[in-house]
Structure formats: structure tokens, C-alpha cells
Amino acid sequence: MEIDPFIFRLSIFILSIFIGYYVVWSVTPSLHTPLMSVTNAISSVIIVGAIIAGLAGNSDNVFTISNILGFLAISLASINIFGGFLVTQRMLQMYKKKKKDK
Amino acid sequence: MSADLSAIFYLISGVLFILALRGLSSPQTSRQGNFFGILGMTIAITVTFLSVGSFSSGLIYVLIFLLIGGLIGAFIAYKIPMTAMPELVAGFHSLVGLSAVFVAISAFLNPEAFNLGSPGSIKLASLIEMSIGAAVGAITFSGSIIAFLKLQGIMSGSPITFKGQHILNALLLISILVLTYLLCSTQSSNFFWILLAVSFLIGFLLIIPIGGADMPVVISMLNSYSGWAAAGIGFTLENTALIITGALVGSSGAILSYIMCKGMNRSFFNVILGGFGATEQSASTEGKEHRPVKSGNAEDAAFLMKNASSVIIVPGYGMAVAQAQHALREMVDTLKKNDIKVSYAIHPVAGRMPGHMNVLLAEANVPYDEVFELEEINNDFANADVAFVIGANDVTNPAAKNDPQSPIYGMPVLDVEKCKSVLFVKRSLSPGYAGIDNDLFYRENTLMLFADAKKMTEDITKNL
Numbered sequence: 001m002e003i004d005p006f007i008f009r010l011s012i013f014i015l016s017i018f019i020g021y022y023v024v025w026s027v028t029p030s031l032h033t034p035l036m037s038v039t040n041a042i043s044s045v046i047i048v049g050a051i052i053a054g055l056a057g058n059s060d061n062v063f064t065i066s067n068i069l070g071f072l073a074i075s076l077a078s079i080n081i082f083g084g085f086l087v088t089q090r091m092l093q094m095y096k097k098k099k100k101d102k
Numbered sequence: 103m104s105a106d107l108s109a110i111f112y113l114i115s116g117v118l119f120i121l122a123l124r125g126l127s128s129p130q131t132s133r134q135g136n137f138f139g140i141l142g143m144t145i146a147i148t149v150t151f152l153s154v155g156s157f158s159s160g161l162i163y164v165l166i167f168l169l170i171g172g173l174i175g176a177f178i179a180y181k182i183p184m185t186a187m188p189e190l191v192a193g194f195h196s197l198v199g200l201s202a203v204f205v206a207i208s209a210f211l212n213p214e215a216f217n218l219g220s221p222g223s224i225k226l227a228s229l230i231e232m233s234i235g236a237a238v239g240a241i242t243f244s245g246s247i248i249a250f251l252k253l254q255g256i257m258s259g260s261p262i263t264f265k266g267q268h269i270l271n272a273l274l275l276i277s278i279l280v281l282t283y284l285l286c287s288t289q290s291s292n293f294f295w296i297l298l299a300v301s302f303l304i305g306f307l308l309i310i311p312i313g314g315a316d317m318p319v320v321i322s323m324l325n326s327y328s329g330w331a332a333a334g335i336g337f338t339l340e341n342t343a344l345i346i347t348g349a350l351v352g353s354s355g356a357i358l359s360y361i362m363c364k365g366m367n368r369s370f371f372n373v374i375l376g377g378f379g380a381t382e383q384s385a386s387t388e389g390k391e392h393r394p395v396k397s398g399n400a401e402d403a404a405f406l407m408k409n410a411s412s413v414i415i416v417p418g419y420g421m422a423v424a425q426a427q428h429a430l431r432e433m434v435d436t437l438k439k440n441d442i443k444v445s446y447a448i449h450p451v452a453g454r455m456p457g458h459m460n461v462l463l464a465e466a467n468v469p470y471d472e473v474f475e476l477e478e479i480n481n482d483f484a485n486a487d488v489a490f491v492i493g494a495n496d497v498t499n500p501a502a503k504n505d506p507q508s509p510i511y512g513m514p515v516l517d518v519e520k521c522k523s524v525l526f527v528k529r530s531l532s533p534g535y536a537g538i539d540n541d542l543f544y545r546e547n548t549l550m551l552f553a554d555a556k557k558m559t560e561d562i563t564k565n566l
Contacts, residue, residue: 030473034457037194038135043328043348048339052215062160069204077197081175091184091464092136095132096469
């Protein structure tokens with residue numbers, strides 16, 4: 001008997017929750033704000049779906065509702081991707097150790 | 103590109119996202135972690151372009167919209183002041199939610215593009231996954247908008263409650279299940295639209311009863327929701343990168359909510375049901391007698407600190423509001439020049455989001471090895487000479503330890519009162535967000551400094 005591919009995806013999902021659980025507990029509390037902004041950025045990988053939606057359909061008409069929603073979702077997700085990663089970068093640059101010369 | 107090959111690349115970007123979070127376990131590795139995140143995202147986007155293959159003339163629009171979004175995002179990231187991080191994160195969550203909704207609608211209208219069947223006969227499993235993704239996305243969107251408005255001060259931070267609220271929410275949640283069932287059995291788009299409308303409404307109703315002080319929990323919770331929404335869409339698109347990421351983000355937000363709830367000694371449901379600040383205020387104001395308070399000025403404070411050998415600083419939301427972090431650092435620099443040992447004590451729920459205070463101190467160039475969490479530093483208060491409380495209140499309230507009647511009883515607090523003397527920078531004697539009077543104000547060893555946090559800190563520096 002063949003296993004439904006859904007079961008495999010579900011397995012990946014459940015195991016990832018456990019990975020997330022252990023990885024996030026090891027995040028130092030002082031970096032919880034960057035954690036939120038970076039999770040924000042990576043959850044915008046939903047842009048993958050938006051790109052598929054934007055490119056779908058035939059070339060004659062690229063402005064079906066489905067395409068337009070895809071375009072909008074691309075913009076929203078890319079605000080998040082660029083904004084999220086850059087603001088995280090900006091924050092992390094600020095976490096410095098005590099200077100030795102002091 | 104073949105489907106198998108792209109699936110492998112999606113798996114790689116999923117792994118890179120795990121490494122991105124792993125990097126945050128210490129500040130040294132964190133920048134590398136962020137780089138892994140960017141790499142993972144780049145791979146995922148590139149692979150998607152390659153796997154769609156036949157480029158229609160839509161490609162140019164896809165790139166244009168990508169660029170517009172990217173520019174806006176980059177602009178915001180460079181301009182945003184660090185004190186506004188909670189608003190920014192809430193705003194970003196709403197975008198994830200809304201894009202999940204858009205993708206779900208698009209997949210519903212044009213299922214062929216996503217290999218989900220044809221309109222009117224979408225695969226059952228896909229339809230369920232799509233409904234979950236769309237509903238959670240819609241809840242995330244409207245909830246985050248309310249959280250954003252509350253944090254920005256556009257909407258009052260006090261809880262908005264009305265009779266029958268919980269029953270209404272419960273009924274709406276049940277109706278989502280019923281609508282999903284109807285949608286699956288009839289494939290009628292009407293149910294899909296109603297489902298979306300109800301979800302938007304739930305997000306709105308869920309957040310309005312939650313008060314300003316509970317915002318750390320709300321933001322973490324919405325963070326979690328945005329993850330589950332992404333995972334739901336990931337199942338629809340059969341995309342591993344999305345499923346892995348959704349699970350990571352979902353559990354990350356859930357853990358942060360848990361940590362925040364524990365920091366306030368409240369159960370998650372207690373926070374969600376809301377109305378905390380409103381109900382307790384009336385109880386605490388009665389029977390409040392006017393007790394004498396010692397208040398002082400910047401000179402007194404400077405005198406106390408100059409004669410101290412160790413000082414612990416307790417920052418809170420008030421410091422963020424007054425933008426006092428740079429002034430504070432300058433004061434600490436002067437103290438250090440006088441060979442006074444200075445450290446910072448951060449309560450888990452100080453500020454409006456997890457880690458809010460740490461970011462602000464980092465912005466003001468405070469080295470992170472001088473900043474300590476509650477458990478690390480709480481025993482040191484007994485040996486310190488001066489505790490400098492700037493913009494914090496409830497997190498120092500001894501009532502949490504010795505008054506079983508107090509609404510915050512049992513909440514972990516910083517043992518500020520064990521210091522030889524306590525300096526309390528505050529604008530007035532008004533109670534904190536929990537609406538509880540702080541016994542610390544009236545203690546013999548407490549000196550109240552009534553002023554704006556930034557101005558007071560600058561004045562103290564001048565007098566040192």
C-alpha cells in the first residue's frame with residue numbers, strides 16, 4: 001500500500017515543530033526582539049506562493065484577479081523580507097561586547 | 103527545473119532557516135545566523151522562478167512588485183527608531199497574514215496554477231488546508247492591525263470589553279469550523295468569502311479586550327499565528343520550505359508567549375480573555391491612604407550614586423517612551439569613571455515586546471555582558487548600594503511577594519527593595535499598568551525623582 005504524500009508533509013511539519021521548540025529555547029533572552037523580527041522575515045517565504053500566483057495563467061491576460069492578488073502578496077511579503085532581515089541586521093550590529101581598552 | 107530538484111532546494115532553504123534561528127543563541131553567532139536566513143530566502147525565491155519555467159509576460163510585473171516591496175521594506179528598516187520596534191513587528195505580522203490571505207484566495211480562484219484541481223472541484227485536502235491558511239492569516243492580519251494601533255497610541259491601550267464577548271468569540275470560532283465543512287462539501291465560493299469575513303472579525307475581537315501591558319503576549323501570539331498561517335499555505339502548495347518555516351515560527355511565537363505569561367504569572371487564557379487593567383483598578387484605589395513619600399532632585403540622586411560602590415539599573419517601558427537610553431548610558435559612563443560598578447537588570451516583561459529593553463540598551467552602546475536577566479541578577483540587589491529604577495514599576499512591586507491579595511501576587515519581581523537605597527524615576531505617583539499601588543514608593547530607603555526620565559538622567563549626569 002502506498003503512503004499518501006500528505007503524511008510525509010505532516011511528518012516534516014511535526015518534526016519541525018520539535019526542532020523549533022528546542023532551537024528557540026536556546027535563544028538567549030536578550031535576543032528575543034531580533035528573534036521576532038527574523039521569524040517575521042522568514043515566514044515571508046510565503047512569497048513562494050505569491051510568485052506562483054503572479055506568474056500563473058496565460059500571457060494574453062496577466063491581470064486576472066488571481067494574478068493581481070499574487071502581485072499584491074509579492075509586494076507585502078517582500079516588504080517583510082527586506083524590512084525584516086535588514087532591521088534584524090541593524091539590531092544585531094548593535095550587540096557588542098565591552099571594549100577592551102576600557 | 104524538475105519538481106524533485108526544486109523540492110530539494112526548498113529543503114535546503116528550510117534547513118538554512120533553522121540555522122538562522124540557531125544563530126541567535128548568542129550575540130556572536132547571531133549575524134551569521136541572519137546571513138543564513140537571507141541565503142535561505144534567496145534560494146527559495148530563485149528556485150520558485152526557475153520551477154515555474156515558462157515565463158509569461160507577468161514576469162515583469164512580478165519583478166516590479168518585488169522591487170517596490172523591497173524598497174519600502176528597506177526604507178522602513180533604516181528609518182525606524184529602535185523604540186518603535188513593537189509597532190514595527192506588529193505591522194510586519196499583519197503583512198504576513200494578509201499575504202497568506204491573498205495567496206489562499208488566488209489558489210482558490212485559480213487552482214490549476216497550483217496543481218490543486220479545477221475551480222469547483224478542488225481536492226478536499228487542499229481545500230481544508232487552504233481554509234486553515236486563509237482563516238489564520240485573516241485573524242493574524244486584523245489582530246495585528248489592532249495591536250499596531252494600540253501600540254501606536256492611535257487606539258486606546260485600555261481594554262475594550264462588552265457583555266457576551268466571550269460567547270460571541272466562541273460562536274464565531276465554531277462558525278469557522280461549520281463554514282469550512284460547508285465549503286468542502288459544496289465547493290461554493292460564497293462560504294469561502296464568509297469564512298474570510300468571520301476570520302477578520304475574530305482577529306479584531308480577540309485583541310480589543312487586551313490591555314497595553316499585555317502587549318508582549320499579544321505580539322508573541324500573533325508571531326505564532328503568522329507561522330501557522332504560513333504552514334497552512336505550505337501544505338496547500340506542497341512546499342517544504344513553507345511547512346518547515348511555518349512550524350518554526352509557530353513554535354517560536356508560542357514559546358515567547360509562554361515566557362511572557364510566566365513573567366507575569368498569568369495563564370495564557372487569562373491574558374486572552376483580557377480586561378485585566380480595567381477590573382483591578384477599582385479594587386486598588388479604594389482604601390488607599392495618603393502616605394508620606396520622600397522625593398528628591400537630581401543633586402540628591404547624584405550624591406547617593408557618587409558615594410555608592412555598585413549601582414544596578416532597572417529600565418522599563420518609561421525609558422523607551424522618554425527615549426532616555428542614550429542619556430542613561432552617558433550617566434553610566436560617568437559613574438564608571440568614578441570606579442562605580444554598574445549593571446543592568448531586565449525583567450522578562452519590561453517594555454512592550456520580548457527583549458525590548460535589551461535592544462534599546464544595545465542601541466545606546468551598552469555592552470551586552472553588563473545586562474542581566476532577572477534570575478541572574480536578583481541575588482545581587484542585596485549587595486548593591488543603589489538601585490536606579492527608570493520607567494519601570496510593576497516589575498519591582500514587593501506586593502507580588504508578600505501580599506496574597508494583590509492581583510500580581512506570585513509574579514516574579516526584581517528584589518529592588520533589598521538595595522541600600524532605591525532611586526525611582528517616575529513622572530508621578532500614579533500606579534503602573536496593572537493599576538496597583540507600589541509599596542516601594544513609601545519605603546524609608548526610597549527616593550522618588552519626579553521628572554521626565556531623560557531630563558532627570560541628564561541632570562544627574564551634570565551633578566556627578
